[in-house]
Every structure is written in structure tokens, then in C-alpha cells.
Amino acid sequence: MIVLEKVTKKYNDVIPVNNISLQINKGEFFGLLGPNGAGKTTIIRIISSLILPTSGRVLVAGHPVNRNNIDVKSLIGLVPQHNNLESELTVSENLRLHGMLYRMPRKKINERIDELLGFTQLAEKADVQAGKLSGGMKRKLLIARALMHNPSVLLLDEPTVGLDVSSRRVVWDLIKGLHQRGITILLTTHYLEEAEALCSRIALLKNGKLLMSGSLQELKKLVGPIVIEEFKNNKTVLHFYKSQQEALKAASLMGTNIKLRNTRLEDIFVRITEEKSE
Ligand SMILES: Nc1ncnc2c1ncn2[C@@H]1O[C@H](COP(=O)(O)OP(=O)(O)O)[C@@H](O)[C@H]1O
Numbered sequence: 001m002i003v004l005e006k007v008t009k010k011y012n013d014v015i016p017v018n019n020i021s022l023q024i025n026k027g028e029f030f031g032l033l034g035p036n037g038a039g040k041t042t043i044i045r046i047i048s049s050l051i052l053p054t055s056g057r058v059l060v061a062g063h064p065v066n067r068n069n070i071d072v073k074s075l076i077g078l079v080p081q082h083n084n085l086e087s088e089l090t091v092s093e094n095l096r097l098h099g100m101l102y103r104m105p106r107k108k109i110n111e112r113i114d115e116l117l118g119f120t121q122l123a124e125k126a127d128v129q130a131g132k133l134s135g136g137m138k139r140k141l142l143i144a145r146a147l148m149h150n151p152s153v154l155l156l157d158e159p160t161v162g163l164d165v166s167s168r169r170v171v172w173d174l175i176k177g178l179h180q181r182g183i184t185i186l187l188t189t190h191y192l193e194e195a196e197a198l199c200s201r202i203a204l205l206k207n208g209k210l211l212m213s214g215s216l217q218e219l220k221k222l223v224g225p226i227v228i229e230e231f232k233n234n235k236t237v238l239h240f241y242k243s244q245q246e247a248l249k250a251a252s253l254m255g256t257n258i259k260l261r262n263t264r265l266e267d268i269f270v271r272i273t274e275e276k277s278e
């Protein structure tokens with residue numbers, strides 16, 4: 001559904017995206033993970049044709065992505081990292097405006113507004129100015145807006161940054177529901193537990209480079225599914241093992257400051273970034 005072939009973006013001496021190749025399949029829930037400055041937003045902007053890559057090629061549903069390509073634009077729904085709602089306009093006016101920009105027929109716009117306000121549980125707020133909504137509701141409205149023109153791909157750029165725990169869960173459930181309906185999702189996040197909770201396949205990004213990609217199981221298998229956290233010399237060290245037995249055997253030879261548990265995505269990230277900087 002989305003293909004990146006050796007995509008690079010350069011700004012003078014900054015290279016936010018460095019030779020990235022990726023494939024995201026139809027119906028997949030794909031997570032692009034990395035710390036701040038890794039290049040996530042730049043990749044999202046390239047896929048949504050807001051900026052052009054310096055080199056390489058991007059395809060969406062087989063269409064090459066050029067600047068402001070209308071075919072591609074209609075396939076993609078974008079939830080940007082920073083709220084760009086029209087704060088003076090009401091919730092439903094924000095949705096209507098988007099429908100008009102995408103040249104949807106008036107009847108379709110009205111139907112879609114009703115449907116999406118129901119889906120996001122914003123119907124009660126239909127006539128409230130967007131600027132007066134809570135952070136969680138603004139996020140829901142951004143998602144509803146991205147869905148107005150019925151895209152086949154949804155790009156979500158750090159959709160839960162700045163939200164409290166319960167609003168974050170509400171947004172997660174909304175996105176899960178969309179995935180269940182068959183939409184292809186590309187989500188970026190620097191919260192590893194978010195990718196772990198939602199995504200079926202993941203790519204780890206740092207300094208514009210792709211460190212590793214695969215399903216969570218594949219990544220865990222690669223480093224070892226069991227981990228021992230050892231606190232030694234004022235530092236936590238991670239040891240990875242292929243099986244519980246192997247880990248228990250090793251644990252019996254260690255001190256008491258240890259914790260044995262299943263490997264988490266966070267551990268994999270720490271391991272991989274250490275490896276790459278060695
Ligand atoms: N227009 C630009 N000009 C110069 N540098 C940029 C520009 N856009 C992004 N960058 C740099 O590229 C890097 C990656 O940015 P970004 O894609 O926003 O990362 P992320 O979304 O993962 O936090 C950062 O170091 C950022 O400062």
C-alpha cells in the first residue's frame with residue numbers, strides 16, 4: 001500500500017531521512033518508532049506529498065507520490081503532529097471545510113459529518129468552537145477530519161503526545177476500531193509502549209536511519225524473548241536469553257539485584273541503539 005524506495009531527505013547538512021526503504025501492506029497497522037528528531041514527521045510529510053524527497057521514490061497504492069498529487073491525496077488521511085484545526089470554527093464546520101476542500105458533494109459531507117461525530121463521540125460538541133475543546137477532543141476531531149474523505153490510508157503523527165492516560169486510551173480505542181474496519185494505518189510515536197499496544201509491524205528509526213523492522217515477535221526473537229535486568233555499579237544492564245531455562249540458569253549465578261521478565265520493545269530499542277553506536 002505504501003512503498004518507500006531508498007528515500008533520502010537533505011536540508012543542507014541535516015539528513016532527517018537517510019536512505020530508507022519500507023513497505024507497508026494493505027490493512028496493516030505499522031508503527032514508525034524513534035526518539036525526537038529521528039525523522040518520523042519528515043517521512044510522514046513525504047508520504048503525504050507535503051514535501052519532496054531529495055532522492056528515492058514513494059508509491060501509495062501504486063501511484064508515485066509527487067508534490068500535491070490529487071490521486072494520492074484522496075487516498076490519504078493525515079493526522080498531523082501539531083493541531084492545525086481552525087480554532088474559531090465549530091467542530092462540524094471544521095469537518096465541513098475539509099469536505100469542501102476535497103470537493104465532496106454537499107449531501108455526502110452532511111452524511112459523513114453525522115457518521116464521524118457519532119464514531120468519535122463528538123456529536124454533543126458539534127457546535128462548539130474547536131479552540132474550546134479539551135486536548136483529547138481536539139485529537140479526536142483531527143482524526144475525524146482526516147477520515148472525512150474516506151481515505152484508504154491513515155497517517156497518524158504522534159497522535160497521543162500531551163494527552164493524559166485516559167484520553168490516550170480513548171484515542172487508542174478509536175484507532176483500533178478503524179484498523180478493525182480495514183483501513184491501513186501508519187502511526188509514528190516515540191512511546192514504545194504505544195507501538196507495542198497497537199502495531200503489528202514496527203520499524204525503529206534513529207537519526208534518519210532505519211535500525212530494524214519486523215513484527216514484535218520477530219524483533220523479540222532476534223534479541224531474545226527473556227531479559228534479566230541487573231543493577232550493578234549504579235547502572236542497569238540488560239542481559240537477553242533465548243529461553244526461560246537459560247535465563248534462570250544465568251540468574252542463579254548473579255547477585256540479588258536482578259529482575260527477570262519478558263522482553264519489551266523498550267529493551268530491544270536500547271539494545272539496538274547500543275549496538276549501532278558501538
Ligand atoms: N525544514 C527543515 N529544515 C532543516 N532541518 C529540518 C527541517 N525539518 C526537519 N528538520 C530536522 O530533521 C530532523 C528530523 O526531524 P523530524 O522529522 O521532525 O523528526 P521527528 O518527527 O522524528 O521528531 C530534526 O533534526 C529536525 O531539526
Ligand SMILES: [Mg+2]
Nearest residue numbers: 040041042081
Ligand atoms: Mg515529529
